[in-house]
Amino acid sequence: MGILCTLGNEINPQPDMRKNVKSSVNVVFFISKGVPVKRVTSDNTLCKTYIEESIMALQDQELKRAGLKVTLPRIKILQILESSELHLSAEDIYQQLRDAGEEVGIATVYRVLAQFEGASLVIRHNFDNGPAVYEIDRGDHHDHMVCAVTGKVIEFHDVEIEKLQRKIAEKYGYQLVDHNLVLYVKPMPAEN
Amino acid sequence: MGILCTLGNEINPQPDMRKNVKSSVNVVFFISKGVPVKRVTSDNTLCKTYIEESIMALQDQELKRAGLKVTLPRIKILQILESSELHLSAEDIYQQLRDAGEEVGIATVYRVLAQFEGASLVIRHNFDNGPAVYEIDRGDHHDHMVCAVTGKVIEFHDVEIEKLQRKIAEKYGYQLVDHNLVLYVKPMPAEN
């Protein structure tokens, strides 16, 4: 998922515009890897520049709000995470930075990711074994379904299950803080 | 499901006896995947011998059935796992072996656990970060609740949640094969 960026009558992008994309919908841009992919306007150049600046501003705001200095590694890592549809490991991110010619150390990647996690900018998952993977926290909680055959990962959200989990925790005298649910599935057998 | 086996007093716990055998009045053995071993008698020594042999026989069978040679490390590790109510890490098991005076290498512990997992004798969990933990596979499926404060692990089973998971998978055109659910909880705040 890239950044879903909504531009309407607003001139100065708001820090929290990412969270309430639905309000004041006028034109929707889907931005992948820092470059506008889709545009609904006549003035291309102007639009693109504006968009890029908006993104920068957004990311600055996000970082500042998190009490973090706006540095190149942080901006880049945030961009990579925002433009990725997959869950990325620290190593993945490090490689993307290297490929982009950035001289960022792997240690910084880990430190930045830890800070982002602390600031609720990203979510860390520990799927099975292997490295931890990170995804942007878009505020929409979801669980994961992994197809054992194709490896496809499907995100889903089910209110009923969430409710049940809370109920179970309470039954044992606890308060639900978080949970980790992964469904391993395979395609339905063909009917005959 | 295993068999719950209760004994009367026992006199003389041997070094290689299981940990929970030390209790004075009612000694409870939980033997998984095996022949029922049940004895309530006044002749402690005899009883104990009987039990020990039974356990040995059981474990031999389990190992053989799994296509594994019956070796001391494997028997010991199986015993430790069977007698533990907690989820143990490789390191935990290694320490218990060391404490019991066994000269088993940590590498062997890891290898044996991997083989046990392959043979469905144990289940491996990767809770959050930290080391993997293992528990005997008694065949009764359950999920886990981990207290973020005390670290306590509670096992639970909820038919409703299982049903919902199947339903969700089907909604997306898949068949549920397996799942992994961990609830992270904290104690209820005190009421006032």
Add this chain to the structure above:
DNA sequence: TTGACTGCAAAGAGTTTGCACTCAT
């Protein structure tokens, strides 16, 4: 200017593997 941030290398935790020896079958 100053403390937060960074890259590097080294260390740390957890786990696996190569090798020569041992042991169950």
Add this chain to the structure above:
DNA sequence: ATGAGTGCAAACTCTTTGCAGTCAA
């Protein structure tokens, strides 16, 4: 006897940390 199993140490993967230099505010 023979191949599976073992202990040891070394390697390996993932992650964290100490330190001296750098940079945003």
